[in-house]
Amino acid sequence: MTGQSDFAAALLDPDRSTPAGLCGPGGAPAGARFDVYRNNVAVSLTEALETGFPTIRALVGDPFFKAMAGVHLRGFPPQSPMMMDYGQDFPAFLESFDPVAHLPYLADVARLELALRRAYHAADAIALDPAALAALPPDRLTRARLILAPAVQVLRSPYPVHAIWTAHRDPNAPKPTGGGQTVAVSRPVYDPMADPISPAQGEFLQQLGSGARLGTALDHAAQDPEFSFSTTLSLMLARGMIVSVEESPAP
């Protein structure tokens, strides 16, 4: 083992002995001095998870979150210096961590928090002027593609993730009830937003996001009789989800 392999392994494993060749003043054994580095690593990564997953922390409580973060950070240390990306493995970890097996919705709440963080750092986009849509005759509009902002993401869950997330931001919010939710994440200017949407609206956004023509996405969404294009479009415009309309010749 090289010096740094040994040092790194001991940093992440509190049961491992202090690496050889480290000393305090006058050559005395380093002893607890090595623990300063151990503590720095554990505390800084724990704080990064606390900052990244405030709802998970609120759901399980601070002492439990800290203990759980300690297990996670040792199993899944960051893979790059881009700390804004740290925590991608956290949802899968929550799914496999036995002590939270009775809280099966945690992983999807963590996925929502990750989506909001991605939206926060996503590339800037200028929202489309609604007049540009209104100006297009219907036949040209249905053949066009609506280009979505880079921040737009859709999350589906068998749990009421949006209601859970809201309940931990607003003490007056109703207690989460019911089944699954689909959530649209967007960033109108600089602050990410999460809106509960119907599964058909989620499907519609995903179709647009993967490059389908508006007409194709609408035909698909029409399978749900409750899908309303005007309601969906209002939300998309209000949240700055559309950046441009791309017209291409009819096939």
Next chain:
Amino acid sequence: MPDMSLIPPTLPIGAGVGFKPAHFAAIDADPGAVTWLEIHAENYMGAGGRPLAQLRALAERFPISVHGVGLSIGGEGPLDRDHLDRLARLTGWLGPASFSEHLAWSSHDTGYLNDLLPLPYTTATLNRVCDHIDQVQDRLGRQMLLENPSTYLAFAESDMDEVSFLQQIARRTGCGLLLDVNNVFVSATNQATDPVAYIDAFPLHLVGEIHLGGHDADMDDGGAPLLIDSHGQPVADPVWALYAHTLRRGGPRPTLIEWDNDVPDWPELASEAARAAALLAPVLAPAQ
């Protein structure tokens, strides 16, 4: 040999602070004695959003120092090329007044450890660090500043002292040095050496920037004092005294207040910057 085509640091000789988003509006309203700002490079490597918008706005008004914390210049493995590319993109569009990094390592095969870890001062480390700094300066097209670390322990295998180690790096790579006076005080206390002797031996003519920050006091298992570089409180009085000594010896330098944890309201941080500016003033314009 120093490469004369590299862009040298051009920070103003005055007080700066480490920028925190919570202070954006307050700085805009009244920067006080602050004449430049420092950012942590890694916080501004996203694709867009508020961080970059704030940075663009600040850069119109203040010279910006880009301070990297994640490059792992002392790492045993090769430099992270992707990360160096991200730094090059940031310094490319921003055109900062300075770029600096640490004499430390933070990445290994196991991952990124998010801390500035210590190095043995040996010929092997020296060769590796110089090689990495050459790559950084080549890629960025800039002369960088290398910062002295806070250390909590030493390596039995070290056969050079830290000052001569830094001096040799600067001579071989042409990089400048960032002198963190709090780190000098913390390390000297922890290693039971004399911080004033460290400053007196330091090649102050190579210093392009000074850092000041707060530390926590603890004890090791033998009851010896152990200071922790926490950046979570005001600069300690003995560190101010050591800073004044540094200025008397080496002349005025751009000076940064670092406060990264338990960040105070702007007036308290601004008053720390004002204290640095007050110590700089008489050195900048000696009384006739």
